[in-house]
Amino acid sequence: MTRYRYPLKSVLGDYLRAAAGLIIALGLLLTGALPWFVAVLFGALTILFGLFALRTVKRQYLEVSLDDQGIATLVRPGDPETSKGRFPSYLAWQELTGMKLRYFGSRRSHKKEGGSGFMQLTLTGRTAGPAGANNRKTTMSFESSLEGFPAIVRRAAEAARKQDINIDATTASNLRPLGIDLNADAGRPRSVSRP
Amino acid sequence: MLGYTVRRILTMIPTLLAISFIIFVIIQLPPGDFLETEIAEMQAQGEAVDPEKIEYLRREYGLDKPFLEQYAVWVFGLVQGDLGFSFEHQLPVNEVIGDRLWLTFVVALATILFTYAVAFPIGIYSAVRQYSVGDYVLTFIGFLGLATPNFLLALVLLYFANLWFGTSIGGLMDPKYVDHPWTWSKVSSILEHLWIPVIVIGTSGTAAMIRRLRANLLDELQKQYVITARAKGLSPLKVLLKYPLRMAINPFIADIGNVLPQLISGAVLVSVVLSLETTGPMLVRALQSQDMYLAGSFLMFEASLVVIGVFISDLALAVLDPRIRLAGGATK
Incomplete structure (x- = not known):
């Protein structure tokens, strides 16, 4: 089993973003009597940056475990050896029902290799609930700043092909730069060379 | 999407700050200031000018302060919804522009919706039924729309709207509602008048969009x-x-950032012809008289629309077409 985490550098960047947004939005909100539309605008921005800060905290302690049977996530604050962890989630590869790989970036980064954009992998599947209960839907989402992101994508793509899951054209297109071609006949996804 | 949205919003802040600084520099670039323009006009009319009064007004308006201090006060006021003071109208800018910003926004939004609602079905039909009779007829109408000057169409529509529907000439509402508080009858009066500028401003954009959508x-x-x-x-x-349609509309979504301000600044001539209570004519007057805070507020409004438009189009593109492209711009 291989374990991955978001590197401190990327988490630190997100903390700085959240702090900058909160200081500006909340700071202006607290400056005094604002017209209602300005207050609503900065209120909404404060909530947005607050949510982003919470997500960043969760991401700092997120631990992703990957093996041949499936993928698991756990929020584990503190020492990884002693801490029990919270919010465990598990998805067996044979229960995978959907896979999406999206690229987010400005128009400039869309046209430039190595631009400021990033990729996001979303996996959906069914996880067995408690005895007698129906299977519940599990969704996991990872960004390309996660250590071992290409390995996770590769493993998920392999599982998607084995499960004969429909992969949309956008995902197939985004897989190719990672060297994964879903149209390969069989076996492991084969690499494609860049032009 | 949350991470992407946050990143995009954070890039908007320095962009807007840089734009505000450039606008402030530009509106201060002409030699002198509003008071000097006023003095020159008074002297030209043979009126006596009291230097002490001029100095008093200069202090009162904050024109004696350093440039950066004036800029800081203006920007901090902007984010708090205080647009400054209009020298020409002797009123806060908020009161001078009144409902103009909202009405401009309503006209622009209605025009965009009209353009999309008309252009999309026609563009799709023309592409799917290429070289059919319907395609030729709609293409002909499209070219007519492109070729007809907006101000001419405005005059024709004004005449017929008055003749057939009894709609009062010019303006975005009946004159009795101008400067009156918002009521349902005022809103219905605006809706009654709105269709004329929407058709006039939207027609040329519609025709151009039909052609581009058809080709894409x-x-x-x-x-x-x-x-x-x-x-x-x-x-x-x-x-x-x-x-195919999702791919074909990508350029239009990427263009939202340019469409919003173009509709507003491009409609100045139509606004003058139709006597619309929008920002265009007032901006022209404010620039002529060096009414810096009034002009600056309008320019900042348009610049904000560009930045917000680009933000919306980036979000829409991220939803519609989240693909990576390799070097050279080719989709792989």
Whole structure:
């Protein structure tokens, strides 16, 4: 089993973003009597940056475990050896029902290799609930700043092909730069060379 | 999406700050200031000018302060909804512009909706039924729309709206509602008058959009994946809507950032002809008289629309087409 985490550098960047947004939005909100539309605008921005800060905290302690049977996530604050962890989630590869790989970036980064954009992998599947209960839907989402992101994508793509899951054209297109071609006949996804 | 949205918002802040600084520099670039323009006009009319009064007014308006201090006060006021003081009208800018910003926004939004609502079905029909009688007729109407000057169409529509529907000439509402508080009858009066500027401003944009959508969609419809989808037995409507149309409208979504301010600044002539209570004519007057805070507020409004438009188009593109492209701009 291989374990991955978001590197401190990327988490630190997100903390700085959240702090900058909160200081500006909340700071202006607290400056005094604002017209209602300005207050609503900065209120909404404060909530947005607050949510982003919470997500960043969760991401700092997120631990992703990957093996041949499936993928698991756990929020584990503190020492990884002693801490029990919270919010465990598990998805067996044979229960995978959907896979999406999206690229987010400005128009400039869309046209430039190595631009400021990033990729996001979303996996959906069914996880067995408690005895007698129906299977519940599990969704996991990872960004390309996660250590071992290409390995996770590769493993998920392999599982998607084995499960004969429909992969949309956008995902197939985004897989190719990672060297994964879903149209390969069989076996492991084969690499494609860049032009 | 949350991470992407946050990153995009954070890039908007320095962008807007840089724009505000450039605007402030530009509106201060002409020699002198509003008071000097006033003094010159008074002296030209043979009126005596009291230097002490001028100095008093200069202090009162904050024109004696350093440039950066004036800028800081203006920007901090802007983010708090205080747009400054209009020298010419002797009123806060908020009161001078009154409902103009909102009405401008309403006209622009209604025009965009009108343009999209008319252009999309016609553009799709023209592409799917290429070289049919309907395609030729709609193309002809489109070219007419492109060729007709907006101000001419405005005058014609004003005449017929008054003749057939009894709509008062010019303006965005009946004169009795101007400067009155908002009521349902005022809103209905605006709706009654709104269709004329919307058609006038929107017609040329509609015609251009029909041509571009038709060309983009024709390109997409000839690609191999469409032929494959048809061969696999997908319904024609699904084949059309699922991929080719999404690809064909990408350039329009990427263009939202330019459309909003173009509609507002490009409609100045129409606003003058139709006597619309929008920002265009007032901006022209404010720039002529060096009414810096009034002009600056309008320019900042337009610049904000560009930045917000680009933000919206980036979010829409991220939803519609989240693909990575390799070097050279080709989609892989």
